[in-house]
Amino acid sequence: MTEDTWSVRESVTEYETGWYDGGYDLIEQPDGSTKRYYWADLPPAVVIVALDGDDVVFVEQFRPTVRETCPELPAGIVEDGEDYEIAGARELQEETGYEAGTVTHLQTVDVATGVLRHERGHVVAEDLTPGEPDLDENEFLSVTRVPRADALDVARADPANDATLEGVLLAASDGYL
Structure with missing residues (x-):
């Protein structure tokens, strides 16, 4: 076909x-x-696997659509003129306060191709420097750290979401976890 x-x-x-x-x-x-x-x-989005020492940086936020608090990788919309690396560094800083020294693109995927026109890029952020988050007015989240060895278990635990699971699996497949 x-x-x-x-x-x-x-x-x-x-x-x-x-x-x-x-x-x-x-x-x-x-x-x-x-x-x-x-x-x-939907506009393109970026998902960030942020690595700090032996930890992966996660965020937790309530998702009204599924009525659950979800552990997730930091993520956000790619703004006009940004590539996935630039958007990933910006979203990581805004949501967690961490500034990335390096950001590496892992893969771009089309999401839910039966119903969505939506592209998602996954990046790895390393060489992190802590700072203050700059949350949007509608963002209510907390930052948490998960040992690299536990990241896949956290991503697979209910309520699991596709973006976090994809990011962790891609990072593990490429040798980051």
Whole structure:
């Protein structure tokens, strides 16, 4: 199957929010039938595996969508003109106060490709210098440190989330953990 056998007959944005747009594409499928494929279009995000000595820096925050307090890797939206490394360094400083001496891009992934138009880059931040966080007015989180040896267990524990699990697995696969 190729893109040529899946023709877009119509693309409709049904709503726009300050966070994302949503809509559908009317697609002609390979058998000639048509179907609406619904999507949400989100800006790119970055997830940071911040390494400080024998620890990985996590944040904990309440996520109203799942009604749980979640241990997560620091993360945020990539702003216009930023690459993943720059966005990762900025988000790490804003959320945790740590300034990174080096930031290395691990991988970029497309997220939930059945419904989202959303790209996520994963980076590793090292050579950290502590400082003061600069949280957005709607960010309520606390910084915690997890031993590198325990990072995968923390990422897999309920309530597990995809971004944190992906980041930890990529970092482990590339020899950082």
